[in-house]
Amino acid sequence: MISRSTNALARAGVALSLAFLAACAGNGDGLDANGQPLVPGGSASLPLSADFESIQENIFTPICSVCHAGASAPEGLRLDAADSYNLLVGVPSTEVPSLDRVKPGDPTDSYIIQKLQGHAAVGAQMPDGCPTTQPCLSATTIGFIQQWITNGAPPAAAAAATVSAPLAVTSIVPDNMESVNGPPPQVMVAFNHELDVSQLATYSAHFEKLAPAAAPTVIDQVPARMSVSSANLRALMIWPVQPLSAGHYRLVMDAASSSQISDIAGQQVTLGAPDERGENVISTFDVEALP
């Protein structure tokens, strides 16, 4: 009796198996690359794929940069199109400095994935408040970011195409005359070419805290260290050795330091502009106290 029942159940199992095998994937008719219905007359936006340009357009810009932009960007992480790559790839996270925000080739050890999946050791799952105030990213969507990282986290094709232009600074965060909420973890200077890291030792800089007066009066100095991540040779990071308290600051190249930044082809560009003492100031900004 048991044997007969077992055989019947086995046949049911095989039939169920065949039903599963017969279940086909959707043919995608009438859908965009994300599986969403095409909107007649809708914009021809870039479909989500495992490349930075697509991830920026579909995820970082519409979702993340709602908060992660401008002076009040949490953790100093700006995810607008101008700055996101340079502040992500090869940059240590502020919450868990032992982990880079994006570690090319290693999505598991990339902090952004831990934050999006909600497994990070510190802080809340991103997008903040998901899914209470907004949906969390689906596993499939996160999968595209994981795949981009697995692929080595290459920059957008448009950025790679700028090598024919002269070496230039493309972005500084925080930029001149900017006011940021809370101490910035670093100042990021982005270039359109990959830098010659062998010259890095010849550069040095420091932060100067200035008194609120018409004439610049230095009331405090904070040493800085400089680095260029091997994961992104286009971004020069300048880190204060201690958090900057609220106040008015300028970031200055040391008097003994070269201000001529070289790329790997030997092109040079001067970083900053001379101040009243002839020292090159990279950026002048205000740090507001956190509420």
Place this chain on the structure above:
Amino acid sequence: MNRRSLLAALIVTIVALLRASPSTAEPYLAVEEGYKCNVCHVNPTGGGLRNDFGITYAKVLLPAETVDNSIDTWTGKLTDRLRIGGDLRADWSRDTAPNSPTTQAFALEQFRVYADLTILPDRLGIYVDEQVAPGGSQNEEAYVRYGSTVDGIYLKAGQFYLPFGWRLQDQTAFVQQVSGINMTTPDKGVEVGWEHSAWSAQFDLTNGQANASTGSGYQVITQVVYTKPIWRVGIAGSSTQSGAGDRHMGALFAGLKTGPIAWLAEGDIVQDDSLERTEAGGLLEADWRVLKGHNLKLTAEYEDPDRAVRNNQQTRYSLVYEYTPLPFLQLRAGYRHYFGIPQNNQQNQQLTFFELHGYF
């Protein structure tokens, strides 16, 4: 050094050289043997630290060859009251997708260690599951347990995996993705469980992953499983109350043994108000114990990410061979083929992997 010693040394060396996946839960073994989860695991809902019988099963019944008991005295117990264990998985995988560059890499999937401290025998204990790699140390489970997990009512409080359907080893299975409940998504709360004869039941009240950052809302899960020697059936339901929209889930799952083949099946349905959609997932798995220590796993999966949208379904088929030559060592080789809408490359990827799994 004889050939067997050489082979063992080679395997150990490879494990050491490879940078070392999710903790082990292989419910097909329970279906094959007609066991409830608590027969082999300290955790009554399965996975993680093995108990006395689980260690014996791993040493004697699972591998192709056993080791002389006079040499292998490992029981997992450091003292009468403290038991430890672990799982380490390292793999090499190759991923190909249409119109995308092929990627391949060695990876340390996961190294987890477990500990269980018995404070009052058969009554009070503390359990910890810690992921130590990759990345920094991360706590997965940490709870205090009161009561009997063998026969009776128990209470868990702390952080733990939620009971919802088959607790599979493959955390990327569609049913695990659809429900969002797997062995990488523990939650904080309390669980009341009941183990009696063929019955297992759990009732969980937790924060809910959706409410992790808000400090409001909650999740309620109930699961009931009825286990007989050659078959079992389970039902689970979950409801998450959240400001952004509630999320309700249901799962029906079953296991059946027919000769040398263990069958697992699960169907999940998820209504997510925050995303304004209903998702569905399905799993059918057949595990054929070809020989002692050899298992051939065939899996067919189905996912409909939005029931209101036509032509968007995905399927996945997997073929995995598992060879357990010696106690506490398993080699796995597998191939997975995803089928999805043609305009999405990632939904049509093919994954090949080889994995070494060491456990104790």
